[in-house]
Amino acid sequence: xxxxxxxxxxxxxxxxLVALGVGARALVRIFREARERSRKRREGELERYTKDPVxxxxxxxxxxxxxxxxxxxxxxxxxxxxxxxxxxxxAPLGPN
Numbered sequence: 001x002x003x004x005x006x007x008x009x010x011x012x013x014x015x016x017l018v019a020l021g022v023g024a025r026a027l028v029r030i031f032r033e034a035r036e037r038s039r040k041r042r043e044g045e046l047e048r049y050t051k052d053p054v055x056x057x058x059x060x061x062x063x064x065x066x067x068x069x070x071x072x073x074x075x076x077x078x079x080x081x082x083x084x085x086x087x088x089x090x091a092p093l094g095p096n
Contacts, residue, residue, distance in 0.1 A: 040046035069078045070093055077088035085092055 072086040074091040075089040
């Protein structure tokens with residue numbers, strides 16, 4: 001007769017195989033794109049670091065955003081001016 005447990009295992013197995021197939025194709029595309037970008041960098045067609053198009057800043061220079069910084073009075077860590085609490089010790093930074 002029809003066993004529900006066997007049908008469940010067959011359906012779960014089929015879904016797993018489909019997910020593995022889709023995931024493998026995506027990973028192959030990512031690998032090929034990374035290999036192509038690496039080749040372009042080696043040949044000088046692509047700069048090593050380029051501006052981030054979303055934030056228009058250089059990812060190699062984290063301080064290049066030009067934002068004011070505030071120093072934590074408790075631990076001395078540098079924080080962005082908009083922070084209310086220290087990113088290192090979670091102490092209140094005071095009014096900004």
